[in-house]
Amino acid sequence: MTLPGGRARSILGALALCMGFASQAAAEAASAAPPPRIAMLWSSAPGAGSRIDRWARYRVIVVSPGELGFEWEQQPHKDMATRLRPESIPRGRATLAKLRKQNPDALVLCELYYFEANTSAYPADSPWWFRDKSGRRQEFWKGCRNMAVDNPEYIEHVAQRIDAVVAAGEGRVGVFLDNLRYDPASKQGWNALLARVRSTCSDAPILVNAGWDSEGLDWIAPQINGVLYEDSIAHTQDNDAEAFYARIQRQGRLCREPRVGVNEVFGHRDDPLAARRELIRTLVYTDLCYLFADSTYGHKHDWQAEWGAPLGEPLAPPPTPKPGVLARRAFAGGEVLWLPADAPRSATISLAGPRYAVGQQQPARQLLLNPGEGALLLAEPFVPAAASP
Template sequence: MKRLYIASLVLATASYGLFSCESKREVKEEKVVQTEAKQKTTVERISARSYPSIFQAWYGIDMPEQYPTETLEQRLDAAAKHDLLWEEPLSQLGEGVDLVLGLEWAGTHDGLSDTFDPESLAKAKANKARLLEKNPNMVLLFEVRWRDAPSSFLPKDSPWWLRNKNGEIEKGWLGGWEPFYLLNYDNPEFQDNVARQCKLALESGVYDGVMFDWSGHLDIIKKTRAAIGQEGLIIVNIHDDIEDGEKYAPYINGSFMELNPIDDKSLEVKGILGGDTNRNGRKWKKMREALTFFESHFQAPVINCLETWGNRDDLSRMRAVTTLGLTHSDGYTLYADPNPLKTPDHYHDWYPFWDVELGNPLTKVTTREDGAFQREYTKGTVIYNEWQNGPVTIQFEQKRKRASDGSVDQTFELDDRDGDIFLSLN
């Protein structure tokens, strides 16, 4: 993931009428314990959620007028609209962005830590309890660094830095608030350390699993699975790379599919990408094929997270990725800013389309005679019409309500690289 520096967030005004963090965070310890006792298991939360299910990748909703995030309580409210999120404190705090849960490693060097800061642990447990009060079906993950990190992550003379033939530490991701340096991820002792920190994250009682960025590393994933057992969740940013999916399938629960599908209409984002429209360029068909493979081969509970970059105003692109996820998976989706933007990655709007009450899937996906894809839910039908399939006509026996515009009819037209939800009226 590429996260760029942002100086500050836009402050919300008092006109929103929301209570401050101080006035709403007066939760007694015994109430937190009682709330934790009532929490569902990870599997129960994944199974009990309704659709669409949206996830938060590090950074959340960027709509300060509608969803202010000045106070902790406001950040919790915004985060709770998602059904899954992950965070990584070293990078996010380095960029000056407030965390949602807020668990931080203790000590001078995060990479050597064997415990969490006690004050942050207490706050993170309380924040988790508040999140689950607002959304009882949320799943919470922690990113553990394995590929690169800022210089403070380890002592300068640590053997766990990757060095060139001159003994100099190799540079990694250069897009952060300071240079990141490559870690010696082929070192067995470092691999053991990553697995150990993953186990600590789950033992904290805050997180349900861990997330690995940068396509992952097989030995690290194997050791992490052994360390956290079968109940802990593991997802990896493998885009739509089926080869990685085949390699990791016995060990992971899901993929982070961070994608930028290229099509004629995607040229509309050229202005905000600075001309770099092909960055992380993918194909809609390959995305669908990979998502189908991941859904059927990963370990239960499967939690694939499908993200497409795009212009926030390109609503058909948003609907396309949302309905692709709804028809071809039981996972989570996100439509977010392209990484080349000069802001932290994965900021996004919240769309009314995501507030639709679709219920739960009744069937697997079917391919229609017109080439579009259809899936039935308890409260409606989802249609995904892939890029280059051409426009299709949707006909129902009874009137339906179209989620995208609220229109009610029995017959609807749907362009390609688009999708929609058609809600039952009874």
């Protein structure tokens, strides 16, 4: 990708800039336009400042109720509790208030277990465990067992736990549910749980993790506010990235408002090209949040330079991906462009006005994109602050 006019200016070069959290946060706060929607799944990017300072950079934040300060009432088996300790509720609300003060747009989602539970979370003889034909509990991962997600009493129990957290959050907390499954019994259970939760928490945002899957989700999308696509782009059946983005765009439109879907991509921290490529496609093709993380183990990541750019909100719906066709989307603070890899030739594009690559002070009015390249361009210069030594 080249910005014509004078010397070539590489957007990728900006990604090599080191950033200090505190100075970068100040730079972002100076702009009225919000940055791209980035998600945090349990782990925030390293940086200075408090935990709340780090959380406040994200649009969607997935944590446990305990990380907010909420505590369940004591039970011999911890997940049997359906009520929070009254003295913990002010602590949790205070955490939410601090976060909201720093980022009024941040949406917190509390993870509550449904598909699986720790081995000691319920009595060993509970009928709520999923058991094979010989009556043995099934291990999901070490120290964790599958649950009978279609058991009506278990569904009601999980719904009561969700009710307790949503009520304690006073409308500032939604729900994250992991490990969606598609067999008939699982679908029956998920439908029953979501119907029950919507009967008491009709407006609570719900994000569901579909794992690698990005197909066959139309049945659940209208009941939830978003899907977490956990490195789904690397596990499509046809290896067609543009078709993947068309699919998740359509599914996103089926979801409830406010929409909180997340496109998470796994990759190496020293591969800024991959991180930037999927950020651009997420922005131009969808309204989902984005995260580029190491792996499913902790979802750890570094903060990328472009994640703090004052791009602002989109000014139009995303274009539908089409093979070989340039995709372009205007935002309040700039624009995002993507030329699919199967485009027949490079494209020279006239920009809507002077545009700046992240980290660059010189504007451009034209852009040369090769197939498989994209750009995030801003209406005003934005240079991420260098990290303190």
